[in-house]
Amino acid sequence: MDDEAPGAWHEIVRDVLKRHQVKLVTYVPDNVLRPLIDALHADPFFTTFSCAREEEAVGIVSGAWMGGLRGIVLMQTSGFATLPNAIASLAVPFQIPVLMMVSERGTLGEFNIGQSLVARTMRPVLQALAVEHHTMTRLDEVEFIIDRSIAQAVATQAPCVFILSPLLTGGKVFTK
């Protein structure tokens, strides 16, 4: 599969974000997210920058929302594991539609035991907090899921998490 072909997952994500006026992108980098991060940096529509921690990235997007600017946080699963407090004490109670996109590590060929263990905390945390989340596995569902979910997050003033499955992205492959 040619990653640069029109309609690659990261191009679809970029275009849907743009259509919904999601202009601010804060992230802690991840290898699988790299083509998306590169595409967002390359497009002047977006203000895209890295943060020291995922919590910080959530705080920035929360403040931006209250100031009238929509944003999304990009991270990998281990980064999501640092976020339950920020989600439970900022995004949820203050009713802020923080959008988050998580590159899923720890499954379907993971080679790092730390990643495989921490990844198991992600969905139980999301379920415990009753945070809307969707796992995207196929190219043909990416646009629908993100498009509808951004609209819902804004309308219901609730955070939303998009999980990028290795089935969609190819994941990170064990190379040794």
Place this chain on the structure above:
Amino acid sequence: MSGTMSFAANHPANRDQAKMMNRFDITKRLVARLKHDEAVIGGIGYTNFDLWAAGRRPQNFYMLGSMGLAVPIALGVALAQPQRKVVALEGDGSILMQVGSLATVAARKQKNLAIVIMDNGTYQITGGQPTSTELGADNVAMARGAGIAQSAWAADESAFEELIELSLREDGPWLIGCRIDKEKPADTTERDPPRIRDQFMRGLGVKK
């Protein structure tokens, strides 16, 4: 007033040389100088309790948890509204938890952002356990190291007022260190997050 060297020259070189002030007193001095609907983000605990006690401004946001995120939230507001000055009020324990955010602020060169650190060297709300600033860490030096060149300790109350005036007038980012005593706050913030957020968004003109 321009140039980092002249800016830093008249301020204490370190925390020990700064006068110990009172949080509620300097919070009132700050609020009294806000003439242009500047946004203020109050960090958790006594920092935002005294902001609440200093008068209800619709441009104030009071955190109720998410310790350490006052600076990131303020940076987000500042990015969204570049014409408005934004002030983050944060405690020493809180900023130690998210000290990397100072490097992010510096990297963004966020002109409309000022950070005020209320440093009493303790985790006061949990029983007064010492933070590492009581043991030698210096928030202002850390901010300079992170790249916020316009960082200074306020020597006393009048120096604090001068620094606030400067930070509201000139391009930032700024960081003002305030050494404070261990007095209890003057009031307790009403813990109603949706109301706080809604009023803040109306105060910023985002909602009508």
